[in-house]
Amino acid sequence: MNSENCIQQKAAENFIDLxxxxxxxxxxxxxxxTVLKYRHLLEKHIFPYFHDVSITCIDTIMIxxxxxxxxxxxxxxxxxxxxxxxFHLIRTVTSYGVAMGxxxxxxxxFKITDRFTRKEIQxxxxxxxxxxxxxxxxxxxxxxxxxxxxxxxxxxxxEVCSLKTEDIDFDAKIIRVNKTVQRLAIPETGKTELIITxxxxxxxxxxxxxxxxxxxxxxxxxxxxxxxxxxxxxxxEKPYEPRTxxxxxxxxxxxxxxxxxxxxxxxxxxxxxxxxxxxxVKMVSEILGHASVSFTLNRYVHPSIDSKREKMNLLGSQWDxxxx
Numbered sequence: 001m002n003s004e005n006c007i008q009q010k011a012a013e014n015f016i017d018l019x020x021x022x023x024x025x026x027x028x029x030x031x032x033x034t035v036l037k038y039r040h041l042l043e044k045h046i047f048p049y050f051h052d053v054s055i056t057c058i059d060t061i062m063i064x065x066x067x068x069x070x071x072x073x074x075x076x077x078x079x080x081x082x083x084x085x086x087f088h089l090i091r092t093v094t095s096y097g098v099a100m101g102x103x104x105x106x107x108x109x110f111k112i113t114d115r116f117t118r119k120e121i122q123x124x125x126x127x128x129x130x131x132x133x134x135x136x137x138x139x140x141x142x143x144x145x146x147x148x149x150x151x152x153x154x155x156x157x158x159e160v161c162s163l164k165t166e167d168i169d170f171d172a173k174i175i176r177v178n179k180t181v182q183r184l185a186i187p188e189t190g191k192t193e194l195i196i197t198x199x200x201x202x203x204x205x206x207x208x209x210x211x212x213x214x215x216x217x218x219x220x221x222x223x224x225x226x227x228x229x230x231x232x233x234x235x236x237e238k239p240y241e242p243r244t245x246x247x248x249x250x251x252x253x254x255x256x257x258x259x260x261x262x263x264x265x266x267x268x269x270x271x272x273x274x275x276x277x278x279x280x281v282k283m284v285s286e287i288l289g290h291a292s293v294s295f296t297l298n299r300y301v302h303p304s305i306d307s308k309r310e311k312m313n314l315l316g317s318q319w320d321x322x323x324x
Contacts, residue, residue: 012102015050015058015093022096033197036184038089043187045070045078045086055097060107063094067110080116087112121299122265123272131256137217142233142240143248145221147266149232152214154270154288157263158182159204161240162196166228168218173210177289180204181239194239204289271300 012018019042027035049066067087074083087110094106124132129151136144146160155163158180167176180199183192199205210218218224226235233240246263253261267288274284285296 012055012097012100014055015053016047018055018097018102019046019050019089019093022093025096031197033182033184033195036186036195037085039187040185041086041089045074045082046090055102058094058097058103058106060109063090063106064108064110066090067108071110071112071115075115080112083112083116121268121272122262124261124265124269128253128256128258128261129269131258132253135252135256138220140221142235143245144252145217146233146240146245147249147252147263148217149214150263150266151270152211152217153208154267154274155208156180156200156204156267157242157246159199161231161233161242161245163232164228165223165226165230165232168210168223168232170215170218170224173215175208175210177204177206177208181242183241183243194241196239199289201289201291203286203291206286206289208287268300271296275300 012021023035023038023042049070053062053066067090070086071083078086091108097103098105132147133151136147149155149160149163150157153160153175155175155177159177162179162181163175163177167178168174169176177199179196181194181196184195185192223232223235226232230236231239233245249263249266250261253259271284271288274287275281281296281301282293284300285293288296290296
């Protein structure tokens, strides 16, 4: 081990020191929003369980016991989507310690995926979609426009809230997605702030064609006449609050008689509608900004029992022809 690593080893005396060393090393190559999320997860869900763990105690048994403890003490109030990044962080920080030569390799026997059944994606029925559109299409409210835009393009919540007028090319009828907005906890202040960052991944930078329906809706809101630097949903220099849009969607759907729907189901509904309408899967994947076509296939391409029956009957007809 070189002298530089020896100095680092002395500095990281416990797991918390190790995590701080890792996140400081990563700060220059990951988004600010990701750093803030990591720090929030570490301080709220991980450090309370590792506050007394010294570097010399880190091994396979201890790490897996800590992961099990976190799961057992939080399984009734934390979801899979929260557990997953918690355990990802524990593995990442621990693996960093191995790479730096602080201790021997650690093997992870605890798997959070073994303890959760993946929920089916939430998709609007045609009736729900119709009722929601009828309730909001002609009201000319900012949150209504956000809902329509997500349903018609598959934009994520933060993407639609961060969209500016300059991102919409009305001549070419294209929306360019190049940023997102999130409300994140700031450890230094203990408060939260709206943070504008790059999209979720490099694949999330994308161009989405405007369908004629949404194009006419945008014109009815006079978005084409907004200041180019203004955000679409606010027509001001301040982005729309994502949580406000989420709450508005829940309120609207409850007024329509539909309980338990979340804003992200608009994205799922758009994707499912594209597949059902015969879109090429590669095309859908690019419109949604997915990192791979395989993710789109696994997430959205699920043939119905009727379509399976139709194909099976086609096979059956071939055998019938053989017998005649």
